[in-house]
Amino acid sequence: MRADTTGRGRLALALALAATLLVTGFAPAAGSSSGGPSSAGSSPDGAPGRPAHPPRPVAAYDFEHPVPGDRARERDRGRSGTTIELVNGGARSRVTDDERPGRVLRTRQISPATASSDDWKAGVYGPQRVPTLRAFNGARQTTVMGWFRMSGDNNPAPNSNTPDPDDRYQAIGLAGILSGTSQGHDVRALLELITVEGEMKVVALGRRLDGGSSQTFAADADWRRILPPDTWVSLAATFDFDTGTMALYRDGRALPGRHIVAGDPWEVAGPPEPDAASPTDPRGIKIGGSYPQNTQEGNPCDCRMDDLMFFDRALTPAEIMSQYRRTRG
Numbered sequence: 001m002r003a004d005t006t007g008r009g010r011l012a013l014a015l016a017l018a019a020t021l022l023v024t025g026f027a028p029a030a031g032s033s034s035g036g037p038s039s040a041g042s043s044p045d046g047a048p049g050r051p052a053h054p055p056r057p058v059a060a061y062d063f064e065h066p067v068p069g070d071r072a073r074e075r076d077r078g079r080s081g082t083t084i085e086l087v088n089g090g091a092r093s094r095v096t097d098d099e100r101p102g103r104v105l106r107t108r109q110i111s112p113a114t115a116s117s118d119d120w121k122a123g124v125y126g127p128q129r130v131p132t133l134r135a136f137n138g139a140r141q142t143t144v145m146g147w148f149r150m151s152g153d154n155n156p157a158p159n160s161n162t163p164d165p166d167d168r169y170q171a172i173g174l175a176g177i178l179s180g181t182s183q184g185h186d187v188r189a190l191l192e193l194i195t196v197e198g199e200m201k202v203v204a205l206g207r208r209l210d211g212g213s214s215q216t217f218a219a220d221a222d223w224r225r226i227l228p229p230d231t232w233v234s235l236a237a238t239f240d241f242d243t244g245t246m247a248l249y250r251d252g253r254a255l256p257g258r259h260i261v262a263g264d265p266w267e268v269a270g271p272p273e274p275d276a277a278s279p280t281d282p283r284g285i286k287i288g289g290s291y292p293q294n295t296q297e298g299n300p301c302d303c304r305m306d307d308l309m310f311f312d313r314a315l316t317p318a319e320i321m322s323q324y325r326r327t328r329g
Helices: 002-024 131-136 317-327
Strands: 059-061 070-074 084-087 094-097 100-107 121-125 141-150 171-178 187-196 199-206 215-219 232-240 245-250 257-259 284-287 303-311
Touching (some): 141 187, 141 317, 215 245, 245 317, 284 303, 303 317
Antiparallel strands (some): 070 084, 141 303, 171 187, 171 284, 187 199
């Protein structure tokens, strides 16, 4: 009888764990959360070099979990507990979409002709930094990923900070982690579109040192082929501050591209080793444009977004494909 009771207890525990994973949508973290690569084990089928469990993000947002009593703020589904604000749009920026389950985030420019602070975007900003994002303090690697749908023909948006009605922004902000000294624009790791050598490109843009130079990895393909209008696409960017390299992925597969800045903009050459990001907590997260503290506008995205995730290590190609398959709905 005792053995039967123990067996039933183990079965109940296993069912409870499975239910928890289904509800949260994110599996337990694999390996260390210190910023370096997690220890690799074997997958259930015995394939070497693959983690036994998919990694859990530091911060993750599916826009299905508002703060109780405040639908203008979104709870973190990752391990850090970093709540973000749906700036200006509030609850109205949680919209349904025929191709994604539940609700998604809507970001957009509101006043194209005048300098203002009313664009719909999201994020968090702390002038004394955001302690819950400490996993990115001195991190050797980072990954930013999510689902994006470019809306209509309004990207890039008119530049509301200049008087010229024909002037447009030179970038379209998707999602990123701010640096430790950011004014709301400068980043440590960012997915965005930016003008490279006169042509708009999908890029990963990273800055290892606060106040230091950034490096850009630009996809070769035309940005409209990577992000066709009104089409949901999964994008991911990985950042390795020790090797000075980045990579981009679309729908789980690597995008051909190149690093744009010549030389050593991240200052990784020479001792000491290993190289890591500045030992400072980020000042926040920006989504759909710059300045999450809502003091001004910059690089707004006329977009819908879903399942945004921020990791403190560079996911492997197999892990990125796994996350893509898990979140494609």
